[in-house]
Amino acid sequence: MSDIKNRQILLVARPEGEPKPSDFQLVESDVPALGEGEVLCQTIYLSLDPYMRGRMNESKNYAKPVELGMVMEGGCVGKVIASNDSKFAEGDIVEGKGGWQSLFALPGKALRKIDPAWGPISTSVGVLGMPGMTAYTGLLNIGKPQPDETVVVAAASGAVGSVVGQIARIKGARAVGIAGSKEKCQYVTDAFGFDACVNHRADDFEEQITGACPDGIDVYFENVAGKVFETVLPLFNPFARIPVCGTIAIANDTGLPPGPNQMHYMLRQILTKRLTFRGFIVSDFADQKEEAFSTLGGWIREDKLRYKEDIVDGLENAPEALIGLLKGENFGKLVIRVSDDPTK
């Protein structure tokens, strides 16, 4: 394999506000050395997700930042090309945190073997991967939707939000989405079957979302923060549950927005309406992985759960694609096809 090179995208600058292409650098490097128990994989798909913005900041988030000069983090679907772990053989399809590179080596225990019979292997970083499990665990452990309740989902056309609303409906609740364009809203109701979806860029967003929730909001699945959150907060019903999964609308903020200071209004709402806010990340529910994937897979086979992918070709296009994702420009689960999918 001496003629093969690894292609990597490094984080070389920390963005102030929105990330720029120059914050990233594409480099060639040697094939990773394979340690004991490790598995070498060729990347097929690289998942791009909103959480990556947080990893680009210096400050500790819930995870350590990516260090400057290091490969950007990311979930990957790969094909095993060499293995020091007897559980993995050449040609196996696996999922793991390979990062933004064309080859990655990880300990076998950090990899999940993927059966292509489950569906397109790209879904193992989507609806049958981290985003799907995020939706499943956050909604069911924290949101706990009940029949006929109203569940409002921010970023409803996205990889997580689209699954949240569909699970809410499976559980008998009413699903109301919020998305960033007319076209996305249309798709959310037509393809994902939400009861309604409202465009947060519309001038009359507040009237529209209020009208779409005539009985108030019982569960709000928070992916965005910012203006959308401010608008739905007064609509929460007593005992509403708010799983806090992301705050992408304020991800690029470098300071606090101007006043008035609504924090105390929020505390008053929590008190007087007995709201429950709970932040989570998917790994908090790691012990529910098997249940989540087997349930989600079953719903897909029964056509109760649908998904949409947005596949971009070429590792070199990952920076621009992430920048677009953070602006809400993509539509569907964003995945970079780093090399040909051998199952297609």
Add this chain to the structure above:
Amino acid sequence: MSDIKNRQILLVARPEGEPKPSDFQLVESDVPALGEGEVLCQTIYLSLDPYMRGRMNESKNYAKPVELGMVMEGGCVGKVIASNDSKFAEGDIVEGKGGWQSLFALPGKALRKIDPAWGPISTSVGVLGMPGMTAYTGLLNIGKPQPDETVVVAAASGAVGSVVGQIARIKGARAVGIAGSKEKCQYVTDAFGFDACVNHRADDFEEQITGACPDGIDVYFENVAGKVFETVLPLFNPFARIPVCGTIAIANDTGLPPGPNQMHYMLRQILTKRLTFRGFIVSDFADQKEEAFSTLGGWIREDKLRYKEDIVDGLENAPEALIGLLKGENFGKLVIRVSDDPTK
């Protein structure tokens, strides 16, 4: 009883900001007529509590406001003087929502019979009443303190806060109080046995509370909001739980404070530290009443749980006493002695 008159304190104006004595009016009226199943009581003790400020506003809080011209709401300990309910006999001591008046008539099912053998009957509106049960249910259902965790309690010298910290210690946690004077802080550590207590009026409050919580904060029992909340928010540990019981520091606010807008910072904290905020009122846990009172009573008998009362004589002094309570001027569970305690 034709020569007996009822004395009542009515709400006659809605305060803008801090309540004033002129918002209240003392009147004489006839003895309440006794309906079917009702019990007529002479008020012995009237409880004054922070929640009363909310009832004076026009806007619906978690409960309906007191209407203008109506008797102020409040919990009372009374002596039965006439009864249309066979479960209650003349001379019985009872607890119920009698309001700010010297005589009250309530349905028997709205009354709780008090056994003077349990302790001073005034405690049935204190440590063995609504405030004690608020502390017990909020801390144990939402805060869930674990051994060696740090539990921070706002308004630590008050009727609720003093019980919260002592239960935290009974559960093996470290209790750190926040109170409004040196003297109160001294009492919180000396008499209530908190591990530390910090004066929020001190110039170096932030340094002091940070120093008192070297391992961060795992449970924050919120009674106050305002500056105290802003100061402790950055100290929360991952997975911290925040029972939101009150927001007394902002109770008089008529608008939102000036910026910056910290609401999004709070959302980020909830997300990245996976915090749980949950608002509650004591009636949410009504089914735990028996367990709470029997457990609290047991702890008092074992001298594991102590309390301090602040008894003011005379119904006519209730308005000034409540105004002082809202300013943090009283110290201990504030109770108005409306008539002589027959058990003393």
